[in-house]
Amino acid sequence: MQCRVDVAVMIGSGVPASLRAMGQSVCWVVLLDGERRGTAFSSREEAQACRAVWLAQLNAGTPDSLH
Template sequence: MAQVQIMSVIGSAVPASLRALGLLACWYVVRDGEQISGPLRSLPDAQALSRAMLDGPLGA
């Protein structure tokens, strides 16, 4: 079974496009150590995507 995790980044690791919006942190969904999502603006968004990955055909 694939291991899906949420990774957070802060400060200069946040993409410039999000920093320009005033965001100082963002989240990524990672499966088996490989990034599978773009930067997400909120932890709840990352959690929802993570759950969808685990419940969907790719997570089964």
């Protein structure tokens, strides 16, 4: 089964309170087949790095426990 891994931006009230408390009004999240996985990232680069790890694990045939 082919999984889709994306990075999405969250703005305003979608940003977790912990990041808003630090002055962040934007964050990025990783989506696996449209569902958020893991934490919110304060930079797009961090989210892209996480996405790359997900893709590598999925391409290596990591067990379905990741889903």
